Amino acid sequence: xxxxxxxxxxxxxxxxxxxxxxxxxxxxxxxxxxxxxxxxxxxxxxxxxxxxxxxxxxxxxxxxxxxxxxxxxxxxxxxxxxxxxxxxxxxxxxxxxxxxxxxxxxxxxxxxxxxxxxxxxxxxxxxxxxxxxxxxxxxxxxxxxxxxxxxxxxxxxxxxxxxxxxxxxxxxxxxxxxxxxxxxxxxxxxxxxxxxxxxxxxxxxxxxxxxxxxxxxxxxxxxxxxxxxxxxxxxxxxxxxxxxxxxxxxxxxxxxxxxxxxxxxxxxxxxxxxxxxxxxxxxxxxxxxxxxxxxxxxxxxxxxxxxxxxxxxxxxxxxxxxxxxxxxxxxxxxxxxxxxxxxxxxxxxxxxxxxxxxxxxxxxxxxxxxxxxxxxxxxxxxxxxxxxxxxxxxxxxxxxxxxxxxxxxxxxxxxxxxxxxxxxxxxxxxxxxxx
Ligand SMILES: [Zn+2]
Numbered sequence: 001x002x003x004x005x006x007x008x009x010x011x012x013x014x015x016x017x018x019x020x021x022x023x024x025x026x027x028x029x030x031x032x033x034x035x036x037x038x039x040x041x042x043x044x045x046x047x048x049x050x051x052x053x054x055x056x057x058x059x060x061x062x063x064x065x066x067x068x069x070x071x072x073x074x075x076x077x078x079x080x081x082x083x084x085x086x087x088x089x090x091x092x093x094x095x096x097x098x099x100x101x102x103x104x105x106x107x108x109x110x111x112x113x114x115x116x117x118x119x120x121x122x123x124x125x126x127x128x129x130x131x132x133x134x135x136x137x138x139x140x141x142x143x144x145x146x147x148x149x150x151x152x153x154x155x156x157x158x159x160x161x162x163x164x165x166x167x168x169x170x171x172x173x174x175x176x177x178x179x180x181x182x183x184x185x186x187x188x189x190x191x192x193x194x195x196x197x198x199x200x201x202x203x204x205x206x207x208x209x210x211x212x213x214x215x216x217x218x219x220x221x222x223x224x225x226x227x228x229x230x231x232x233x234x235x236x237x238x239x240x241x242x243x244x245x246x247x248x249x250x251x252x253x254x255x256x257x258x259x260x261x262x263x264x265x266x267x268x269x270x271x272x273x274x275x276x277x278x279x280x281x282x283x284x285x286x287x288x289x290x291x292x293x294x295x296x297x298x299x300x301x302x303x304x305x306x307x308x309x310x311x312x313x314x315x316x317x318x319x320x321x322x323x324x325x326x327x328x329x330x331x332x333x334x335x336x337x338x339x340x341x342x343x344x345x346x347x348x349x350x351x352x353x354x355x356x357x358x359x360x361x362x363x364x365x366x367x368x369x370x371x372x373x374x375x376x377x378x379x380x381x382x383x384x385x386x387x388x389x390x391x392x393x394x395x396x397x398x399x400x401x402x403x404x405x406x407x408x409x410x411x412x413x414x415x416x417x418x419x420x421x422x423x424x425x426x427x428x429x430x431x432x433x434x435x
Pocket of ligand 1: 247
């Protein structure tokens with residue numbers, strides 16, 4: 001398969017967020033082979049598609065629990081603990097493996113329509129979740145959730161993911177759409193010794209260890225009293241050193257940030273969820289300045305609620321600015337990079353998150369037919385990036401390719417009937433309500 005995409009604007013999302021005019025993205029056998037101005041592009045033998053807007057890499061959602069589309073809106077105005085105890089946990093307890101697949105299918109379709117081609121999911125029932133991702137044609141890093149709570153065995157949850165990796169490999173599926181990972185929930189649902197044992201298994205397989213850290217100020221009080229902080233506990237438990245993704249990471253000290261920088265720990269910043277649940281504002285400018293790889297996450301659709309990573313990019317910029325009272329602290333380009341190559345880096349992936357030769361052909365097209373771009377695609381680079389990040393966001397995503405496969409056309413999935421996916425979620429929600 002050979003596909004050349006040609007558009008007035010291409011944003012490769014390289015380190016300096018270059019804007020390339022009148023340019024092409026070439027994809028052969030799922031991977032990008034060339035990106036650059038049409039004037040200097042090599043001869044191309046394959047299908048050529050001319051587009052009228054902006055091409056950019058598929059966005060990388062570094063923290064999600066997308067099957068929770070079936071729980072969207074529940075207890076929406078409750079504080080975190082009451083929300084979990086009164087609404088979320090009782091309903092999750094009644095969800096079947098098939099419900100998880102149903103919820104993930106709609107979540108994957110919804111994300112693709114917002115230009116999100118990869119999501120890092122921490123959840124249960126991996127086989128059903130992964131099969132929905134493959135049906136929609138998106139990409140997933142699936143971290144099997146691991147908790148030590150009544151009714152669950154942390155050891156067998158850990159063994160399940162280990163044996164899955166040992167039989168199918170760390171990455172598999174068409175275009176390597178699936179990566180398996182470990183999802184130890186947190187330092188308040190697992191002991192230090194358990195976290196340490198899970199990290200050994202993850203590191204032995206080169207797998208990502210994804211964990212919730214310091215989301216709200218009070219959840220980790222016991223850990224803080226004993227170790228000083230959750231990052232300090234992770235260090236003391238020999239968890240750091242492999243691929244580690246720390247979700248939320250709202251309440252970090254200067255020492256915690258320095259620790260993350262020295263071990264290359266990735267952070268999944270979830271500004272929408274943190275604001276909605278009144279958890280706080282993560283210290284993103286300080287983390288970026290220290291060299292911590294920071295990506296963006298939507299968190300679950302019951303706590304955000306729209307799985308739109310462009311909105312997270314906008315919020316990340318706005319919250320960083322208002323919390324520091326400094327309008328220069330996080331610009332449109334940096335916010336866009338956090339949603340793309342920064343997210344890939346936080347996941348420890350160099351094969352997604354940017355339009356560069358060798359990476360997978362995960363590409364999003366945003367049409368310019370929108371008031372946000374009325375000042376013109378030929379506006380100066382900084383104005384164009386501002387119009388995209390602060391103005392248009394995802395609302396004009398028309399086409400999406402994953403590993404060169406056209407999975408969204410005209411704003412709708414090419415593979416899944418969205419009406420049917422929504423109806424299936426309605427049926428699950430009705431059953432959960434009546435239980
Ligand atoms: Zn989470």
